[in-house]
Amino acid sequence: MSGVSRSIGRSLTGGLLVALTASAAFAGATVTGTVTYEGKVPNLKPLAMDADPACAAKHTSPVANEMLVLGSGNTMGNIIVSVKSGLPTGKTYPAPKEAFVMDQSGCQYKPHVFALQVGQPLKVLNSDGVLHNVHALPKVNGQFNMAMPATRKEAEHTFDKVELTPFQVKCDVHPWMTAHVSIFDHPYFAVTKDDGKFTIADLPAGTYEIEAWHEKLGSKTEKVTVADGESKTIAFKFTAPGGN
Numbered sequence: 001m002s003g004v005s006r007s008i009g010r011s012l013t014g015g016l017l018v019a020l021t022a023s024a025a026f027a028g029a030t031v032t033g034t035v036t037y038e039g040k041v042p043n044l045k046p047l048a049m050d051a052d053p054a055c056a057a058k059h060t061s062p063v064a065n066e067m068l069v070l071g072s073g074n075t076m077g078n079i080i081v082s083v084k085s086g087l088p089t090g091k092t093y094p095a096p097k098e099a100f101v102m103d104q105s106g107c108q109y110k111p112h113v114f115a116l117q118v119g120q121p122l123k124v125l126n127s128d129g130v131l132h133n134v135h136a137l138p139k140v141n142g143q144f145n146m147a148m149p150a151t152r153k154e155a156e157h158t159f160d161k162v163e164l165t166p167f168q169v170k171c172d173v174h175p176w177m178t179a180h181v182s183i184f185d186h187p188y189f190a191v192t193k194d195d196g197k198f199t200i201a202d203l204p205a206g207t208y209e210i211e212a213w214h215e216k217l218g219s220k221t222e223k224v225t226v227a228d229g230e231s232k233t234i235a236f237k238f239t240a241p242g243g244n
């Protein structure tokens with residue numbers, strides 16, 4: 001092997017070792033868990049879409065109210081789980097460039113609950129081919145009201161301020177259409193599906209307050225301490241109003 005080849009080989013090997021060392025130096029921690037519901041399950045009426053025959057015609061069976069979404073064992077969907085406190089101060093996190101998509105499908109907002117980072121684009125689709133409007137009601141970010149007639153298939157908006165308390169998005173044409181949104185300045189959040197599970201990954205070592213939020217039952221918090229590379233599990237339990 002020539003001297004030049006040996007030099008290149010050493011350089012590549014050294015670079016690889018540096019990369020591996022850097023990777024090992026930050027082995028992110030993970031917090032996982034499940035959200036469950038305890039108590040009497042309310043009998044929520046299906047969404048009434050009769051006011052717009054075009055919406056009613058999109059469904060062949062009753063449309064469940066997404067205010068309370070339960071899976072097997074009363075696991076809970078539509079829960080925003082996030083790091084409320086404990087992150088390093090002064091650190092900034094770049095927003096994803098890829099847009100988050102909310103669709104208007106079956107005369108419902110899909111998903112019903114979601115979260116974004118500050119600066120992350122929100123793309124709104126109109127898959128229904130009927131008149132909708134997207135009326136966002138934040139308290140910190142500016143409100144907006146976008147008309148989406150049948151011919152307007154998509155629109156986009158970006159929130160530029162943190163808004164931890166979820167705010168409502170509604171359709172003034174179809175009052176049963178609602179969604180709830182939080183805006184974070186970090187990526188450490190998740191939204192549960194009906195299996196109730198969440199994962200918050202790549203956390204620095206530290207002690208964190210983790211919050212779970214439901215649109216009607218409020219918030220629950222748990223504290224957890226994790227070391228580099230460690231995985232911890234926590235559980236949240238929401239109780240029926242009145243403890244029944």
